[in-house]
Amino acid sequence: MNNACMLLFVLIVVGVARTCNGRGLVKNFYKMTCPLxxxxxxxxxxxxVATNSALGAKLLRVHYHDCFVMGCDASLLLDTVGTVQSEKEAGPNLLLSGFDVIDDIKTQLEKDCPGVVSCADIVALAARDSVSFRKRPLWDVLTGRRDGKVSLASNINGNLPSPFSDFATLQQLFAKKNLNVNDLVALSGAHTIGKAHCGTFSKRLFNFTANGDADPSLDTRYANFLRTKCPNPSDPATTVEMDPRSSLSFDSHYYQALTQKQGLFQSDAALLTNIGSARLARQLQNGNAFMVQFAKSMLKMGAIEVLTGNAGEIRKKCRVVNP
Ligand code: HEM
Incomplete structure (x- = not known):
């Protein structure tokens, strides 16, 4: 190879390495096929979002629940067909919402560029854009995902952590998705926005130790406050803001609360039970440090087991596989 060819080869390799993440996702995949x-x-x-400020939290959670079960392939969006329940019908997914927004986007894109833009990419982009409402994008989203054809409620088991998980379980479930402890701590920071139902944490408030006490890893004053919000632990409807100071603002308050023993779930508190993750949680109290690590971890989460190339399909409607 002469020098000019060598230079060209190096430039191509560097260019490809810059835009690809190794799984076939790239920046602006639709530049040529659907520019807008x-x-x-x-x-x-x-x-x-302009008429529903809670949507950012909803769509971010939809993206996470999609990626952790069968990869980021929009399998979460598929409706049940026949008697076998789809992912959407599984317990932890029953309270998800925002699917209608994905449908609206898909309908428009099918008019503009039929059969081109995947539902999986729409989910990833809409999660980012809803949280970055009227701001510059808070993290980069690579595109080029294709849609899966299989969705089974039973696939939730062993993939999606529960709010009662301890550190070892969280670490193991994240490792299964190639996410490390830094990713676990940073992505848990998504709990700086949104709301949770009392049932997801009320065990911590009432008779946790069998002596009638609250969970000792929960700040006493915060536990008392939560009891006033959730007086009836079995009430399925009541919700509380996960970051009572600013539940609509994507900031690092989650870590300030967490390090003061005010993380809402046992899975949040669990991050303080490991030396490394507790240290990182303290570091991520800094807003810039949080956003840098969160953006990196979202790139990794958004690439979990993605379908690219000729795998899967581009669904015409996000709720059903193509005929
Ligand atoms: C570490 C393991 C995680 C556990 C155990 C967990 C668990 C939960 C639970 C139980 C809720 C409350 C749902 C409700 O009651 O309606 C919730 C809410 C939420 N989670 Fe997580 N989560 C985890 C990680 C993540 C990740 C990685 C993200 C995104 C990157 C995320 C984003 C959210 C958001 C935005 C909400 C608020 C949803 C809303 O307002 O409707 N979570 N999570």
Whole structure:
């Protein structure tokens, strides 16, 4: 190879390495095939967030629940067909919402560029755009995902951590997705926005130790406050803000609360039970440090077991596989 060829080869390799993440996702995948796709996702998402500020939390959680079960392939969006329940019907997914926003975006994109933009990419972009409402994007989203054809409620088991998980379980479930402890701590920071139902943490408030006490890893004053919010632990409807100071603002308050023993779930508190993750939680109290690590971890989460190339399909409707 002469020098000019060598230089060209190096430039191509560097260029490819910059835009790919090794699994076939790239920046602006639809540049040639549907140039306005990302703008369309953002415009529709923002118009919906403008009238529903809770949507950012909803769509971010949808993206996480999609990626952790069968990878980021929009399998979560599929409706049950026949008697075998789809992922959506599994217990931890019953309270998810925001699917109608994905449908609206898909309908528009099918008009603009039929059969081109995957539901899985729409989910990833809409999660980012809803949280970055009227701001510059808070993290980069690579695209090029394709949609899966299988969705089974039973696949939730052993994939999605529960709010009662201890550190070892969280670490193991994240490791299964190639996510390390830094990713676990940073992604848990998503709990800086949104709400939780009393049933997901009320065990910690009442008779946790069998002496009638609250969970000793929970700040006493915060536990008392939560008891006033959730007087009836079996009430399935009541919710509380996960970051009572700023549940609509994507900031590092989660870590400030966490390090003061005010993380809402046992799985949040568990992050303080490991020396390394507790140290990182203290570091991520710094807003910039949090956003840098969160953005890195979201790139990894958004690439879990993605379908690219000729795998899967581009669904015409996000709720059903193509005929
Ligand atoms: C570490 C393991 C995790 C556990 C055990 C967990 C568990 C939960 C639970 C139980 C809720 C409350 C749901 C409800 O009552 O409606 C919740 C809410 C939420 N989670 Fe997580 N989660 C985890 C990680 C994540 C990750 C990685 C993300 C995103 C990157 C995320 C984003 C959210 C958001 C935004 C909400 C608020 C949803 C809303 O307001 O409707 N969570 N999570």
């Amino acid at each position: 796709a990302e703008k369309t996702v953002r415009d529709i998402t923002w118009s919906r």
